Amino acid sequence: MTKADIIEFVYEKLRAVGSYSKRDAAEIVESVFETMKDTLGEGEKIKISGFGNFVVRQKKERVGRNPQTGDQIMISARRVLTFKPSQVLKNALNEEGA
């Protein structure tokens, strides 16, 4: 599934409730992902009930190793994003006949 497939699905849902165009669907879908990127970029977490939480975590500088050569390298401090799926999503993936 790509963004184009998501837009198509959103368009079908919008068309069922009013006179919306594919362009409307595309605009809203783009805004959703852009707004989520802006929010996470500011370090704020996002909670989508029924789907999951996106959380920005601050990692400290640490010593790591190049797994190929075994050389020690310094890994700089950075922010990482983790996705924690909701119980609803986890159940959806594991129900009988899924």
Added chain:
Amino acid sequence: MTKSQLIDRIAERGRHPRKAVETAVNAIFDAMVDALRQGERIEVRGFGNFTVRQYRAYTGRNPKTGHRVTVPPKRMPFFKVGKDLRGRLNDA
């Protein structure tokens, strides 16, 4: 930010009625849950990819009591952050 705050934020721009934004946002996550349920991978360029990982059964322990528990095989969603978003997390 919650889902309803996300809807508000986009509706505030005045390009589309809140009702339409709400329908669209719900449709986006419904579509994604459905794709993952079918084991399908989701690619949103710049944001990230979601994949479904299959985990085998294993014997674990209840960390409180130390009792052995059998964890059945399961499927779990996995998110890998996209390039654009990863850049925004760290260029600040």
